[in-house]
Amino acid sequence: MPATPRARDLGIVIGEGTPGPFNAITDVAGVRVGHTTLISGDGPLVVGKGPVRTGVTVVVPHDGDVWAEPLFAGTATMNGNGELTGLEWIRESGLLTGAVGITNTNDVGKVRDALVGSATASHDRGATYWALPVAGETYDGQLSDIAGGHVRAEHVAAALAAARGGRVAEGNVGGGTGMICHEFKGGIGTSSRRLAGDVGGWTVGVLVKANYGRRGLLRIDGVPVGEDLPIEAVPSPWSPARRGIAAADRAPGSGSIIGIVATDAPLLPHQCNRLARRIPLGIARVGGLGSTSSGDIFLAFATGNRGMAPTEAEAVGDGAIDVRAMVDRGIDPLFEAAVEATEEAIVNALVAAETMTGRDDIVAHRLPHDRLIEVMRRHGRLRGGDGPLQPAR
Numbered sequence: 001m002p003a004t005p006r007a008r009d010l011g012i013v014i015g016e017g018t019p020g021p022f023n024a025i026t027d028v029a030g031v032r033v034g035h036t037t038l039i040s041g042d043g044p045l046v047v048g049k050g051p052v053r054t055g056v057t058v059v060v061p062h063d064g065d066v067w068a069e070p071l072f073a074g075t076a077t078m079n080g081n082g083e084l085t086g087l088e089w090i091r092e093s094g095l096l097t098g099a100v101g102i103t104n105t106n107d108v109g110k111v112r113d114a115l116v117g118s119a120t121a122s123h124d125r126g127a128t129y130w131a132l133p134v135a136g137e138t139y140d141g142q143l144s145d146i147a148g149g150h151v152r153a154e155h156v157a158a159a160l161a162a163a164r165g166g167r168v169a170e171g172n173v174g175g176g177t178g179m180i181c182h183e184f185k186g187g188i189g190t191s192s193r194r195l196a197g198d199v200g201g202w203t204v205g206v207l208v209k210a211n212y213g214r215r216g217l218l219r220i221d222g223v224p225v226g227e228d229l230p231i232e233a234v235p236s237p238w239s240p241a242r243r244g245i246a247a248a249d250r251a252p253g254s255g256s257i258i259g260i261v262a263t264d265a266p267l268l269p270h271q272c273n274r275l276a277r278r279i280p281l282g283i284a285r286v287g288g289l290g291s292t293s294s295g296d297i298f299l300a301f302a303t304g305n306r307g308m309a310p311t312e313a314e315a316v317g318d319g320a321i322d323v324r325a326m327v328d329r330g331i332d333p334l335f336e337a338a339v340e341a342t343e344e345a346i347v348n349a350l351v352a353a354e355t356m357t358g359r360d361d362i363v364a365h366r367l368p369h370d371r372l373i374e375v376m377r378r379h380g381r382l383r384g385g386d387g388p389l390q391p392a393r
Helices: 087-093 105-121 153-162 269-276 279-286 332-352 369-378
Strands: 032-040 052-060 071-080 100-104 134-138 187-194 203-211 256-263 295-302
Touching: 032 153, 052 105, 052 153, 052 203, 071 087, 071 269, 071 279, 087 295, 100 105, 105 134, 105 153, 134 203, 134 256, 134 295, 187 332, 203 332, 256 269, 256 279, 256 332, 269 295, 269 332, 279 295, 279 332
Parallel strands: 100 134, 256 295
Antiparallel strands: 032 052, 052 100, 071 295, 187 203, 203 256
């Protein structure tokens, strides 16, 4: 698909850090991302038929056998009205043991099961194998036939087969297809930061599935964009006449965000937990509150200790292995990188997303680029002033 615009294409530069070459989670060596996007039908909702505005996104954490070679990992939750499966095992073991899938709320179990199937298929036939994979969800029922069960195992397999390094498709793709963020069209977004050599030279990459937030709270690089672009100027898909699910009592801003942060730094599990806890700070900078109806759940994994044995491996000798770890003071630059990359990933999701008409003709409008540029310039936050826009990084 053609490249979608990003924040930096519009002259919006978040923070002080330097992005990696793709400004994406895939700047962490070995990390790959794949999408399957499902869009079909128009008009009134017919459960089981559509309209369909959904999909699945997968994050493959390294370039080896992800089902046999674990990575140190950690988790965090800002508000728990959502699901990211497998986190109890990560909390217990400190290990991520497979690819991560992200989809809609009702199909998260099927994506989890499909990941188990992929893990089983990669092992010898007849071998006993178990898996507790990570599969996350956010709600896309405002635009899609969420009760129709449209995401199937073959869609997960296609996303895994499509997983690649390099530039990541953003906006209305994969699990982000039916997302709404700050009452604009939302979706998948990603960003990265590469630290200077004197603080380790490590890379931190973040991928979000942004589906949360009330319009008036939206801030971009500190600018009150939501106040300058109210629903009177750009209508909200949650407008009273188009609520669609008002009986469910879902207010504007209801929704969730899933965040995945990767780094090549040699973090131990408790340090991964600490890194994951910085994702909410980036969300807060954009205007997220972690509302009661929101599932804001995060995963961090570190590729800095490779070659660890499978979790079911028998101990050899004294059962000890050598690992590397960061000293406490060495982690602070990673925290700052994660906060900045999270903020920019959300803005990239908003900038990349296109206007979408979903079920019952509910419309989620894109964040209009021309008006966004005008607002950012008026507040003195458009890098490059009135000159040519900066190229994307």
